[in-house]
Amino acid sequence: TQPDGSPSVIKAAEILKNAAKGKPVTIDWTFKKLNGQDFLSRLSISRFKLKGEIYCQFSIVDITEEAKSAETNISLEMVIEQAADPVFITGVDGILRYVNNALLETTGFRREELMGQSFGVILGDETDGEELWGIRHTLMEKQYWSGNINLKGRKNQMVEVISTIT
Numbered sequence: 654t655q656p657d658g659s660p661s662v663i664k665a666a667e668i669l670k671n672a673a674k675g676k677p678v679t680i681d682w683t684f685k686k687l688n689g690q691d692f693l694s695r696l697s698i699s700r701f702k703l704k705g706e707i708y709c710q711f712s713i714v715d716i717t718e719e720a721k722s723a724e725t726n727i728s729l730e731m732v733i734e735q736a737a738d739p740v741f742i743t744g745v746d747g748i749l750r751y752v753n754n755a756l757l758e759t760t761g762f763r764r765e766e767l768m769g770q771s772f773g774v775i776l777g778d779e780t781d782g783e784e785l786w787g788i789r790h791t792l793m794e795k796q797y798w799s800g801n802i803n804l805k806g807r808k809n810q811m812v813e814v815i816s817t818i819t
Contacts, residue, residue: 656681656693672698672709681716693717739804739814743772759814761807777803777811788818 655664661683672678682696697712733740739756743749749767757764760775767774776785780803791798797819804812 655683668696668698672700675700681720682713684713693720741767741772741775747772749774756804759806759812760804761810766807775804777805777813779803779811792818 655661657664664680664682668678668680677700678696678698680696682694683691684694685691693716695714695716699710701708701710733751734753736753737755739759740751740753741749741756742751749770749772752762752764752767756762756775757767762775788798797817799817800815801813802816804814806812
């Protein structure tokens with residue numbers, strides 16, 4: 654049985670028919686190792702002509718770890734999205750890359766208003782440069798910062814939240 658639930662024999666016939674027609678094929682496929690253990694792979698098949706002869710090239714890449722990592726990322730994203738506390742993720746440049754629903758509810762912003770903006774958009778005016786430098790310095794030392802911080806809402810209302818920044 655393949656990752657999409659279809660029987661291997663039926664799926665293989667469909668894939669080979671498409672490859673024979675000259676359509677490049679790339680699909681996730683479950684193979685068995687010699688020890689009988691299944692492993693997930695990415696199978697690519699392409700047809701080409703060489704000196705008048707038609708050949709098919711098969712490429713098989715083990716993607717077991719990649720699939721596990723993707724599953725973990727999805728799980729982590731679900732946890733963060735369902736968190737009751739505001740969460741935002743920035744790059745080292747301070748540009749917002751992700752905000753969860755709790756942050757949107759707390760500030761009143763819509764996701765599209767924040768994504769790609771500097772995190773200063775949601776940082777309260779009471780946060781002074783010295784405090785920001787302290788937070789940045791702590792993070793540069795691979796430590797976490799914890800304390801109260803003011804978030805600025807869409808209508809400039811201030812909301813004090815207890816924060817941990819890592």
